[in-house]
Amino acid sequence: MIAEANCPARFWLGPELIVAFKDPQHVEKILASSKFSHKHDIYEFLKCFLGEGLITSSGPKYKPHKKVIQPIFNLNFSKDCVPVFEKHIKTCVEHLDACVGSDHFNIGHFIHSCTADIIGEILFGYSFKAQQKQSTDYMTAFVDIYKVAFERLVKPWLHPDWTFGISSSGKRHKQICDLSLELMRKVMDELKKRKNILLCKSSSDDSFPTPVIDKVARIWEDNSELFDSHDLWFHMITLYMASQDTIALIVSATCLCLGMYPDYQERVVQEIDNVFGNCRAVAVEDIGKLAYLDMCVKDVFRLFPIAPYILRKTVADQQIDKLVLPKGCGIIIPIYNVHKDPRYWTNPEDFHPDHFLPEVEERRPSCTYIPFSAGPRGCIGKIFANVSVKVMLVHLLRQFEIEAAGKMPDVRCTMDISVRALRGYNVKIRRRVAK
Numbered sequence: 001m002i003a004e005a006n007c008p009a010r011f012w013l014g015p016e017l018i019v020a021f022k023d024p025q026h027v028e029k030i031l032a033s034s035k036f037s038h039k040h041d042i043y044e045f046l047k048c049f050l051g052e053g054l055i056t057s058s059g060p061k062y063k064p065h066k067k068v069i070q071p072i073f074n075l076n077f078s079k080d081c082v083p084v085f086e087k088h089i090k091t092c093v094e095h096l097d098a099c100v101g102s103d104h105f106n107i108g109h110f111i112h113s114c115t116a117d118i119i120g121e122i123l124f125g126y127s128f129k130a131q132q133k134q135s136t137d138y139m140t141a142f143v144d145i146y147k148v149a150f151e152r153l154v155k156p157w158l159h160p161d162w163t164f165g166i167s168s169s170g171k172r173h174k175q176i177c178d179l180s181l182e183l184m185r186k187v188m189d190e191l192k193k194r195k196n197i198l199l200c201k202s203s204s205d206d207s208f209p210t211p212v213i214d215k216v217a218r219i220w221e222d223n224s225e226l227f228d229s230h231d232l233w234f235h236m237i238t239l240y241m242a243s244q245d246t247i248a249l250i251v252s253a254t255c256l257c258l259g260m261y262p263d264y265q266e267r268v269v270q271e272i273d274n275v276f277g278n279c280r281a282v283a284v285e286d287i288g289k290l291a292y293l294d295m296c297v298k299d300v301f302r303l304f305p306i307a308p309y310i311l312r313k314t315v316a317d318q319q320i321d322k323l324v325l326p327k328g329c330g331i332i333i334p335i336y337n338v339h340k341d342p343r344y345w346t347n348p349e350d351f352h353p354d355h356f357l358p359e360v361e362e363r364r365p366s367c368t369y370i371p372f373s374a375g376p377r378g379c380i381g382k383i384f385a386n387v388s389v390k391v392m393l394v395h396l397l398r399q400f401e402i403e404a405a406g407k408m409p410d411v412r413c414t415m416d417i418s419v420r421a422l423r424g425y426n427v428k429i430r431r432r433v434a435k
């Protein structure tokens with residue numbers, strides 16, 4: 001509906017007025033201003049799981065908490081994490097070796113369990129061993145929570161707690177919340193054990209990055225007036241939800257796209273060879289030299305937005321140009337449609353890395369491309385996501401030639417909280433022969 005609508009477009013969701021904006025000058029005004037930074041009530045549906053974590057919260061704790069958590073995910077942090085990425089990608093490559101020469105298979109499953117191991121270790125210092133087991137209850141549960149929340153969102157009869165509670169998705173929701181509590185207990189026990197070990201040791205083990213939970217726990221201890229133990233857990237589960245599935249999705253979708261466009265893949269591989277040679281370890285500094293890989297990944301972020309829609313709510317009457325938005329009005333920014341607006345994209349439906357040639361990028365108005373949103377509610381994991389996605393892809397593409405059937409316009413996508421390939425990320429792989 002929004003794709004065809006002339007925006008701003010007004011519609012009613014039951015009794016609620018919602019206005020959709022997709023023109024870049026409007027999008028920029030909304031994203032840049034804290035007047036529009038209040039999350040829509042729809043995010044309340046995620047609160048029993050994500051509490052007052054950064055994605056769902058708009059209350060008084062939001063700003064001070066973001067201020068102390070955001071700096072954790074700086075470039076140095078991503079640099080420290082490279083050995084963890086490499087350790088788990090090595091295991092992923094070993095598992096993928098078993099698929100060499102076989103028919104099409106969903107590479108997304110392998111990448112998903114790999115990112116579960118990476119993110120579990122980096123955030124919690126906890127090993128999910130997802131790759132050993134091929135999956136974990138946590139992994140599937142945390143993907144399902146988005147599906148459950150989305151189902152509740154689009155089915156108004158599931159909005160009241162009592163109808164939701166007796167529905168099948170409400171029951172699944174309860175199971176997931178119980179699993180999350182179980183994980184919390186395990187992770188907190190590990191945190192206590194680590195603290196005791198550190199108290200007994202004269203120095204910590206510097207060869208391994210400090211898990212994010214330890215850093216957030218330190219913030220909590222230093223700011224007890226601002227943080228409590230619930231905040232600690234809800235921030236951690238939010239960070240897990242925000243990173244694990246998202247990184248897996250983008251890496252999987254890039255494999256699919258490069259598999260469908262062998263010429264682009266060849267160009268990426270040549271670039272990787274030029275930068276790293278045959279065997280040099282991946283350093284974050286080198287990632288910046290991979291200009292063509294960057295263009296490819298950017299176009300994948302465009303086609304598979306992690307947040308296809310952003311929803312906000314006005315807490316006072318507000319004006320955008322001549323339009324007055326009354327207090328309580330919903331605002332929707334359909335990133336999915338913004339990213340396919342034919343006024344700004346020459347091949348909106350296709351995988352077309354040239355969309356990101358420097359001279360083309362320069363000409364495009366700002367806020368026509370917003371995969372990480374922008375402004376005060378922008379993503380805090382942008383650098384970390386970019387580094388992890390590229391390190392994973394460098395390793396996978398060095399080892400395997402990827403082949404996929406069809407072209408991007410043939411790929412049917414489904415949308416829950418994110419955009420995904422409906423039939424999975426089906427590819428064939430061959431061992432890459434060094435030239």
Ligand code: HEM
Nearest residue numbers: 054055242243246247306307371372373377379380381385
């Ligand atoms: C794969 C890449 C990722 C993409 C495309 C992405 C995209 C986004 C988008 C569009 C938003 C805004 C959502 C909204 O306003 O409703 C957002 C928010 C957020 N993201 Fe990411 N994200 C990614 C990875 C990550 C990672 C790795 C982390 C964790 C380190 C993270 C943490 C967050 C947090 C905490 C917020 C809430 C920020 C706030 O409301 O102030 N994201 N992300």
